[in-house]
Amino acid sequence: MNLALTWRLLKGGGRRGMLGTWLTFGAVAVSTALLLFAVAANFAFEARADRGAWRNPVPASSGAAAVEKSRYDFVRDQVITVVDLAALGEETPAPPPGLPRFPRPGEAWLSPALAELARELPADQLAARYPRQAGVLGDEALVYPGELVAVVGHAPDAPELQAPPGDPIVGRTPVKVADLEGQASDDAEVYGALAVIAGVLMVVPLLVFGGAAARLTVARRDQRLAALRLVGATPGQVVTMTVAEAMLVALAGALAGTVAYTLAAPLLAGIEMQGGPWFTSDVFPHPLVMLAVLAGVPLVVGLSAVAGLRRVVVSPLGVAKRETPPGMRFVRVLVLLAVLAAYPVVTRGEGVGAGIIAAALALAFLGVNLVGPWVVGLIGRITARLARGPVRLLAGRRLVDDPRSAWRTVSGVALTGFVAGFVGLLSPAAFDEGPAGPPELRVVTPAGQVEQVAGQARERLREAGVTATVEADKSVVVAALGSSADVATVDRARTALAGIVPGHTPTTQDDDLRLSDQLFADIRVGTVVVLAVSFLVAVASSGITAMSSVLDRRQTYGLLRLAGTPLAVLDRARRAETLIPLTVMGGGAILVGVFCALPFISVGMSSAGAITLGVCVVAGFAGVIGAGALSRPLLRAVTADPAPRPD
Amino acid sequence: MNDVLVGRALVKRFGQTVALGGVDIAVRAGEAVAIMGPSGSGKSTLLHCLAGIMKPDAGEVHLLGQRIDTMGERKRSELRRTRFGFVFQFGQLLPELPAEENVALPLMLGGVPRSQAVRQAREWFGPLGLQTMETRRPGELSGGQAQRVAIARALVSKPAVVFADEPTGALDQRTGHDTMRLLVEATKHNGAGLIVVTHDPNVAGWCDRTVEVRDGLLAGGVRA
Numbered sequence: 076m077n078l079a080l081t082w083r084l085l086k087g088g089g090r091r092g093m094l095g096t097w098l099t100f101g102a103v104a105v106s107t108a109l110l111l112f113a114v115a116a117n118f119a120f121e122a123r124a125d126r127g128a129w130r131n132p133v134p135a136s137s138g139a140a141a142v143e144k145s146r147y148d149f150v151r152d153q154v155i156t157v158v159d160l161a162a163l164g165e166e167t168p169a170p171p172p173g174l175p176r177f178p179r180p181g182e183a184w185l186s187p188a189l190a191e192l193a194r195e196l197p198a199d200q201l202a203a204r205y206p207r208q209a210g211v212l213g214d215e216a217l218v219y220p221g222e223l224v225a226v227v228g229h230a231p232d233a234p235e236l237q238a239p240p241g242d243p244i245v246g247r248t249p250v251k252v253a254d255l256e257g258q259a260s261d262d263a264e265v266y267g268a269l270a271v272i273a274g275v276l277m278v279v280p281l282l283v284f285g286g287a288a289a290r291l292t293v294a295r296r297d298q299r300l301a302a303l304r305l306v307g308a309t310p311g312q313v314v315t316m317t318v319a320e321a322m323l324v325a326l327a328g329a330l331a332g333t334v335a336y337t338l339a340a341p342l343l344a345g346i347e348m349q350g351g352p353w354f355t356s357d358v359f360p361h362p363l364v365m366l367a368v369l370a371g372v373p374l375v376v377g378l379s380a381v382a383g384l385r386r387v388v389v390s391p392l393g394v395a396k397r398e399t400p401p402g403m404r405f406v407r408v409l410v411l412l413a414v415l416a417a418y419p420v421v422t423r424g425e426g427v428g429a430g431i432i433a434a435a436l437a438l439a440f441l442g443v444n445l446v447g448p449w450v451v452g453l454i455g456r457i458t459a460r461l462a463r464g465p466v467r468l469l470a471g472r473r474l475v476d477d478p479r480s481a482w483r484t485v486s487g488v489a490l491t492g493f494v495a496g497f498v499g500l501l502s503p504a505a506f507d508e509g510p511a512g513p514p515e516l517r518v519v520t521p522a523g524q525v526e527q528v529a530g531q532a533r534e535r536l537r538e539a540g541v542t543a544t545v546e547a548d549k550s551v552v553v554a555a556l557g558s559s560a561d562v563a564t565v566d567r568a569r570t571a572l573a574g575i576v577p578g579h580t581p582t583t584q585d586d587d588l589r590l591s592d593q594l595f596a597d598i599r600v601g602t603v604v605v606l607a608v609s610f611l612v613a614v615a616s617s618g619i620t621a622m623s624s625v626l627d628r629r630q631t632y633g634l635l636r637l638a639g640t641p642l643a644v645l646d647r648a649r650r651a652e653t654l655i656p657l658t659v660m661g662g663g664a665i666l667v668g669v670f671c672a673l674p675f676i677s678v679g680m681s682s683a684g685a686i687t688l689g690v691c692v693v694a695g696f697a698g699v700i701g702a703g704a705l706s707r708p709l710l711r712a713v714t715a716d717p718a719p720r721p722d
Numbered sequence: 723m724n725d726v727l728v729g730r731a732l733v734k735r736f737g738q739t740v741a742l743g744g745v746d747i748a749v750r751a752g753e754a755v756a757i758m759g760p761s762g763s764g765k766s767t768l769l770h771c772l773a774g775i776m777k778p779d780a781g782e783v784h785l786l787g788q789r790i791d792t793m794g795e796r797k798r799s800e801l802r803r804t805r806f807g808f809v810f811q812f813g814q815l816l817p818e819l820p821a822e823e824n825v826a827l828p829l830m831l832g833g834v835p836r837s838q839a840v841r842q843a844r845e846w847f848g849p850l851g852l853q854t855m856e857t858r859r860p861g862e863l864s865g866g867q868a869q870r871v872a873i874a875r876a877l878v879s880k881p882a883v884v885f886a887d888e889p890t891g892a893l894d895q896r897t898g899h900d901t902m903r904l905l906v907e908a909t910k911h912n913g914a915g916l917i918v919v920t921h922d923p924n925v926a927g928w929c930d931r932t933v934e935v936r937d938g939l940l941a942g943g944v945r946a
Binding site for chain 2: 462463468469472473475476631634635636638639641644
């Protein structure tokens with residue numbers, strides 16, 4: 076019976092009642108889609124780490140079956156991952172993923188993209204490095220589609236698989252392995268940890284937004300349910316009906332969000348990270364995870380709705396009488412201060428895991444959210460006390476009256492300030508080595524062979540038709556290609572010098588920086604993605620709460636208009652109501668975000684970080700003002716009613 | 723002839739429904755007029771047309787000799803703020819403002835500095851029996867007290883006409899009686915005209931005369 080009545084009330088809410096329902100639906104749909112994105116991102120990095128694990132060998136404790144060594148090579152300024160493999164003993168080990176069999180000595184298996192490039196470019200620029208191409212690697216061997224990978228087979232005693240004299244950037248020591256399972260590389264773990272932190276930064280505002288969505292148009296629901304209580308509905312019935320209404324709408328919203336995410340997934344897969352885009356399957360969370368989100372979102376919304384109704388359930392007259400709201404407790408501030416005091420201690424220790432950092436970050440984030448309403452109440456009191464005109468007086472009193480609701484309107488953007496402060500400070504500046512000189516290829520050479528290798532290099536380059544000055548410098552042979560050398564010449568020189576010191580890659584200065592630059596570029600992309608998601612949530616949240624606030628207060632607004640209050644005054648008061656707390660709390664959140672980033676940096680803010688932060692501040696204000704402006708026609712419509720009556 | 727507000731041949735239609743079918747009405751300074759009639763008779767529409775909330779489809783509305791029904795929304799809005807006062811059944815007080823600021827709001831909207839507006843507002847609390855209620859919020863006032871605050875707010879900007887729409891509809895009989903007495907006395911004391919829309923003969927009894935609206939037309943006569 077309760078469900079039937081809930082459904083009737085939901086359907087019979089009238090045009091404006093339905094608008095409230097649609098707002099909740101929209102908010103939940105946006106939240107769900109973005110939540111799926113945050114969750115999927117973590118799984119996607121995990122999937123990449125798993126697929127790339129075979130290239131990161133684990134030393135065999137006993138019974139080695141193969142020897143494996145991975146290094147990087149370069150073509151056209153792109154990275155090629157080269158894995159040198161040799162079978163030990165009589166029995167051929169199981170092949171790595173993506174290969175039908177273990178590569179024989181001399182064979183090279185190339186990834187589809189590398190094979191295609193080898194066909195496109197002149198042989199002396201790439202294909203000559205892999206003279207015996209045996210086949211193409213399957214997708215299971217690749218971290219991302221389009222990745223350049225070569226698997227090269229060797230004899231166990233091949234010089235490529237002997238320990239090198241130290242070439243830490245582009246080559247690793249050969250490892251004897253029992254199988255080719257491998258383990259996630261350090262890089263993959265760094266990316267995984269960053270993804271967890273990014274997930275926290277995205278999920279916390281989403282949870283706050285989801286909670287706000289559940290309490291949308293709460294005044295209307297409060298009044299209706301208070302009326303039900305007055306006619307004798309039990310608290311249980313009221314709670315059941317509230318939960319049913321909220322969860323019904325939330326389930327529909329969650330389904331819509333899932334569909335939206337599914338449709339957007341191919342686009343999201345195009346975001347480049349670690350050098351390339353994603354397999355579409357990577358950005359789809361496991362069906363069980365999707366189901367968990369589909370079930371979890373309505374549950375959170377239902378719980379939040381119950382929390383919002385506590386007052387009605389406790390006292391049926393509580394809402395109707397609009398008693399003075401209880402003041403916010405100072406303990407909220409103490410909680411944030413305690414979290415901030417503990418934060419540097421917790422995150423600075425040796426060997427602190429990403430999980431602990433993410434948890435500390437989440438606590439600090441939630442602390443800002445906890446302290447938000449208290450600060451809003453405080454600045455409301457100050458604003459009201461200092462107000463000389465009606466606009467600030469109305470805004471200030473409103474902030475004091477319902478700081479939680481005022482905070483909901485700006486919390487999204489203010490919390491984005493936290494994210495911007497955090498990532499803004501962490502945005503690394505790329506290594507600035509000054510203007511690049513003419514290209515030089517360097518090969519690390521075993522002790523005592525430098526002169527001999529230099530002679531061979533001169534010979535090979537001359538045969539390849541590359542003009543170069545080759546010199547021996549301690550344990551490195553340097554081939555200066557001259558300022559007229561283009562990328563094709565560099566690749567021809569690379570190919571000519573390939574294998575000159577077995578297992579070692581000739582590299583330019585840019586190649587040596589390419590891998591660290593990649594990480595920095597990825598952090599920048601990640602920052603943009605996290606900020607974009609935060610802003611989307613924030614602006615959607617701000618717009619939706621502004622609209623629901625107009626709906627909740629339409630009777631008051633209507634009567635004020637009727638008594639001659641200009642629409643502009645109401646609008647300015649509404650704007651002040653959001654911009655004053657936004658300025659204070661946005662600034663505060665940025666500072667807390669910066670504080671939370673401090674343990675992880677050794678130098679000051681980079682210009683990229685400062686620009687990111689500046690853009691965020693401007694975008695935050697513009698977003699909130701824009702979202703508020705969107706609800707102006709609604710304000711005009713509800714105040715145009717000549718005889719506003721309470722529902 | 724000291725009519726402050728005159729409505730002539732007022733016609734208002736909502737689609738096919740005729741809410742007002744050509745109504746003439748006038749209110750003198752210091753006079754209280756009750757508009758009575760059953761639900762849907764058009765009495766609230768008449769109030770809205772006279773107060774410049776709605777534009778009539780035909781006819782004229784004059785305030786102190788100036789035609790107001792042809793004014794734009796902005797001018798009518800300003801007029802409502804400066805020359806009219808309103809008392810409704812409930813809900814007209816802003817719940818977040820203390821009583822004195824609710825009363826001071828129309829003055830502040832007219833540009834009076836806050837401290838002066840609040841000072842002027844406080845002067846109304848004594849005569850209306852609201853001593854010590856100045857800093858209470860509407861939720862902390864009884865229904866009768868809230869209506870008296872609304873009366874103070876309607877009169878604080880010294881309006882020419884006060885419009886009251888079922889001002890005692892949410893009050894018990896005794897409180898309603900007191901509220902009407904204060905409304906009529908205070909309005910007369912200020913020399914303003916008072917138009918009260920009601921369906922309650924006891925409320926109408928406080929007014930100088932009653933006009934009855936039925937099906938959009940005046941049906942009643944003048945009562946002494």
